[in-house]
Amino acid sequence: MKFLSKFIYFQILGWKVKGNINFSTDKLKKCIIIPVPHTSWHDFYIGVLLRSVSSVNTKFLAKKELFFFPLSIILKWLNFVPVDRFKKGNKVDKIVSIFNKNSEFRIGLAPEGTRAKVDKLRTGFYHIAKQANVPIIMVTLDYTNKVNTISEPFYPTNDIDKDFIFIESFFKGIQGKIKDRSFN
Numbered sequence: 001m002k003f004l005s006k007f008i009y010f011q012i013l014g015w016k017v018k019g020n021i022n023f024s025t026d027k028l029k030k031c032i033i034i035p036v037p038h039t040s041w042h043d044f045y046i047g048v049l050l051r052s053v054s055s056v057n058t059k060f061l062a063k064k065e066l067f068f069f070p071l072s073i074i075l076k077w078l079n080f081v082p083v084d085r086f087k088k089g090n091k092v093d094k095i096v097s098i099f100n101k102n103s104e105f106r107i108g109l110a111p112e113g114t115r116a117k118v119d120k121l122r123t124g125f126y127h128i129a130k131q132a133n134v135p136i137i138m139v140t141l142d143y144t145n146k147v148n149t150i151s152e153p154f155y156p157t158n159d160i161d162k163d164f165i166f167i168e169s170f171f172k173g174i175q176g177k178i179k180d181r182s183f184n
Helices: 002-013 044-055 071-077 092-101 125-131 161-171
Strands: 016-019 029-034 059-063 080-083 107-110 138-140 147-148
Touching: 002 044, 002 125, 016 092, 029 044, 029 125, 044 138, 080 107, 092 125, 125 161, 138 161
Parallel strands: 016 147, 029 107, 029 138, 059 080, 059 107
Antiparallel strands: 138 147
């Protein structure tokens, strides 16, 4: 499977990986991975291929509306976790408890919360990382250059405004599949 993923990602699609390419599962057993900009359904297979290419066991959050037969079988096989976006309750606390219960847990989620154009990233991923004491790994979805740049682990501080300036600057100028929906 890994050979096929590498062949599709590198040879057929022509993508590259830069940055923290030694993203070791032994060193980083818990983290939140945020791919930006999320502008298209194409981000789905790029993310799945990147996960395979980098050999990092990662789960992805996806809206529960996508979990219908037969798609639900494929999504579960690909380590997607359904999230009820409309159910009352603190989603941050629920995800923090998953981190606390597991010795190894990595989750990828889109901080824009949608594929539509947004001016600000949502803060849920940040609060999860802060409360679970896990780092944030930033990943670009740069369709212009066909590059996924992976950041070094970033641990949130006690200054959310300063942290978001740093996080958002990592994605500055990055164009998604649908350029006019790109963040920044």
